[in-house]
Amino acid sequence: MKKVLFILVIALLSSCQQENVNSNYKIVYKNDKEGNTLKGSKEKLINCIRGGAEIKIGWGSKGKNHRIEHLSEPIWIAILDESEVVAHLDPQVLAKTDWDELTADYADSTLLDQEWRVAITTKGEFDAVWYDRDQGGVIKRIPQNHPMTWFAKGNSKTNVPLFSNE
Numbered sequence: 476m477k478k479v480l481f482i483l484v485i486a487l488l489s490s491c492q493q494e495n496v497n498s499n500y501k502i503v504y505k506n507d508k509e510g511n512t513l514k515g516s517k518e519k520l521i522n523c524i525r526g527g528a529e530i531k532i533g534w535g536s537k538g539k540n541h542r543i544e545h546l547s548e549p550i551w552i553a554i555l556d557e558s559e560v561v562a563h564l565d566p567q568v569l570a571k572t573d574w575d576e577l578t579a580d581y582a583d584s585t586l587l588d589q590e591w592r593v594a595i596t597t598k599g600e601f602d603a604v605w606y607d608r609d610q611g612g613v614i615k616r617i618p619q620n621h622p623m624t625w626f627a628k629g630n631s632k633t634n635v636p637l638f639s640n641e
Contacts, residue, residue, distance in 0.1 A: 503625055504597060505623065505625065550564065559596060563594050
């Protein structure tokens with residue numbers, strides 16, 4: 476009886492420790508700077524979006540002295556002609572980065588009036604604008620290309636367009 480109870484407790488504990496297969500973000504698509512596929516597929520990413528999966532996008536850059544990596548959840552996603560994905564990030568007020576101390580802060584209060592907005596595509600395109608919230612205009616625009624990593628968490632079992640009656 477003790478042996479059966481012991482096995483039951485062990486089985487219960489091990490089942491509590493197992494992670495749900497859909498509880499972790501997984502890379503579903505990765506492209507290089509030119510938009511070429513490095514891992515996964517755009518079709519898989521599109522299926523994840525259509526299935527209601529949570530999406531995150533990662534990118535970064537390496538300079539002469541420093542490297543930076545970013546990870547963000549888009550606030551708006553579009554599937555274009557069944558083949559490309561466009562994502563918009565939440566507008567941000569950017570902090571000033573102190574590369575000597577590897578910290579960030581809002582000590583420069585002049586930056587608080589500026590909002591950073593980004594549109595990202597599965598072609599590796601990254602269109603960034605700095606917008607003046609007080610004056611209502613674009614301060615600068617820097618279109619660029621980056622390697623992108625697209626992550627998904629959740630369902631990816633559908634390929635039916637969201638506007639379809641199916």
